[in-house]
Amino acid sequence: MLLQRTIKNIVSTSGVGLHAGGRINITFKPAPVNTGILFSRSDIKNDSYIKLNPDVVANTHMATVISNGDISISTVEHVLSACCGLAIDNLYIEVSGAEIPIMDGSSAPFVYLLQSAQIISQNQAKKWLTIKENVKIEDGDKYAELSPYTGFKLDFTIDFKHPALNKTARTFSLDFGKDSYIETISKARTFGFTHEIEALRQAGLGRGGSIDNVIVMDEYRILNNDTMRYADEFVRHKVLDAIGDLYIAGYPILGHYKAFKSGHTLNNKLLRKLFSQQGAFDIIEIDSTIHQESDNLKNWINDGYICVELLN
Numbered sequence: 001m002l003l004q005r006t007i008k009n010i011v012s013t014s015g016v017g018l019h020a021g022g023r024i025n026i027t028f029k030p031a032p033v034n035t036g037i038l039f040s041r042s043d044i045k046n047d048s049y050i051k052l053n054p055d056v057v058a059n060t061h062m063a064t065v066i067s068n069g070d071i072s073i074s075t076v077e078h079v080l081s082a083c084c085g086l087a088i089d090n091l092y093i094e095v096s097g098a099e100i101p102i103m104d105g106s107s108a109p110f111v112y113l114l115q116s117a118q119i120i121s122q123n124q125a126k127k128w129l130t131i132k133e134n135v136k137i138e139d140g141d142k143y144a145e146l147s148p149y150t151g152f153k154l155d156f157t158i159d160f161k162h163p164a165l166n167k168t169a170r171t172f173s174l175d176f177g178k179d180s181y182i183e184t185i186s187k188a189r190t191f192g193f194t195h196e197i198e199a200l201r202q203a204g205l206g207r208g209g210s211i212d213n214v215i216v217m218d219e220y221r222i223l224n225n226d227t228m229r230y231a232d233e234f235v236r237h238k239v240l241d242a243i244g245d246l247y248i249a250g251y252p253i254l255g256h257y258k259a260f261k262s263g264h265t266l267n268n269k270l271l272r273k274l275f276s277q278q279g280a281f282d283i284i285e286i287d288s289t290i291h292q293e294s295d296n297l298k299n300w301i302n303d304g305y306i307c308v309e310l311l312n
Contacts, residue, residue: 002126002286004089006030007117013109015101018063018075018213024097026079028117031090033124036250037083041071042096049092052080052250054271060264063099064245074099077264078190081244082110084252085181086119089126105189105213106229107240111182125285131255133280137270142261144242144270149256152176154242157260158235162193164222169232172239185243187229188236191215194223242267249274251283 012027031038039050048070050056059065063075079100083091085107095101103109136145153175158165174185192214215233216223230236238259245267246253259266274280 003121004033004124004126005087005119005121006032006035006090007088007114008120009117011113011117013101013103013113015103015109016213017097017099018102022097024095024099024101026096026101027092027094028114029092029094031092033090033122034127035090035092037080037088037091037093037247039066039073039076039093039095041073041098042094044071046070052248054248054268054275057248057268060268064248064264064268066248072098075102076100076248077241077244078103078105078107079110079244080247081240082107082114082186084243084247085186086111086114087126087252088114088119089252090122102190102213105215106187106237107244108182108186111186127251128254128284128286129249129251130282130284131253131274131280132282133277135270135274135277135280137266137273139266142266144257144259144262144266146253146270146274147256147258149254152253152255154239154257155259156235156239156242156262158238159261160234162217163220164217165234168228168234170235172232172235174239181243184230185236185240188233188240189213189215189229190237190241191217191234194218238262246271254284255281 007028007030010027010029012025014023014025016022017024025042027042037052040048048068050066050068050071050073056066056068057064058067058072064077065072065074066076073095079093131146131148134145134147136143153173155171155173157171159170194216241264242257242259242262245264246257248268249271
C-alpha cells in the first residue's frame with residue numbers, strides 16, 4: 001500500500017524574511033493522517049491555521065501568499081516544493097512572522113531539515129489528485145496547463161531577454177518517476193534583477209534580499225561571486241516554484257504540467273480552473289491489492305516521492 005507520510009520529530013530553524021527582512025523562526029511538527037499541510041503563526045495568539053487549497057492564495061506578486069482571512073503567510077512556494085519532493089502529506093508548519101524565511105533562496109535547506117526530522121510512513125493510504133482532462137490557462141503568450149499522465153512530470157520554458165540567461169538552457173523537464181528532485185531541483189536558487197530589487201525596496205519589500213539568497217543580475221551580468229549550482233539554474237528554479245505552487249492543491253498530483261513563461265499567478269489560476277472544471281480531476285487512493293498483484297502497475301520510488309506508472 002502507498003502510505004501517507006509525516007515526520008517523526010519536531011524540528012526548527014530561523015532565517016531572514018525576503019520581503020520584511022526580519023528574523024523569522026519556522027517549526028515543523030508531525031501531523032496525523034488526513035491532516036494535510038497546515039500553516040499557523042506563533043506570533044499571533046489564536047488557533048487559526050491555513051489548510052491548503054487554491055482559494056487560500058491571496059496574492060501572487062513576487063511570491064505566493066496564502067491567507068484564511070485571519071492570518072496570512074508569504075513565500076510558501078519553496079517549503080511546499082520541499083514537502084512535495086519528499087512526499088510529505090501531513091505536517092504542521094509554524095512561523096513567527098508573516099513570511100517563510102528565504103534561507104539560501106532554494107528548497108535545499110528545508111529538504112535537509114525535514115530529512116533530519118526523519119520522514120515516516122503512516123497507517124493510511126496516500127491520496128492523489130489525478131488529472132482526467134486537459135486544463136489550460138493563458139495570458140498573452142504565457143501559458144500553464146495540466147494534462148493526464150501516469151506519474152508527475154513538469155516541462156517548463158523561460159524566455160528572459162538578458163545576456164546571462166541567454167547563455168543557459170531555457171527549457172527543463174523533470175519526471176518524478178525518473179529524476180531526483182533533491183539532486184536536480186532542490187538546490188536551484190531564486191533570481192532577480194537589480195532594477196526589480198530597487199523597485200521592491202521602494203515599495204517596502206525585498207528588504208531581506210541579498211546575494212546570499214538571490215542570484216542578482218544587473219543589465220549585463222550576474223553579480224554573485226559564487227558559481228552557478230546548475231548551468232540552467234534559472235529555469236530549474238522556475239520548476240521548483242511550480243512544484244510548490246501546485247502542491248497548494250492539497251494533494252500530490254498525477255499529471256503532466258507544461259508551462260511557458262508561467263509564474264505564481266498563472267499557476268494559481270490553473271489550479272482554480274482545474275477545481276472549477278467538473279470532471280477534470282479525481283482524488284484517488286492506490287488500492288493495496290492492485291498495488292501488489294496487478295501487472296499493470298509499477299512503482300517508482302525516488303527521494304521519497306512515490307509515482308505510479310500505468311503500463312501499456
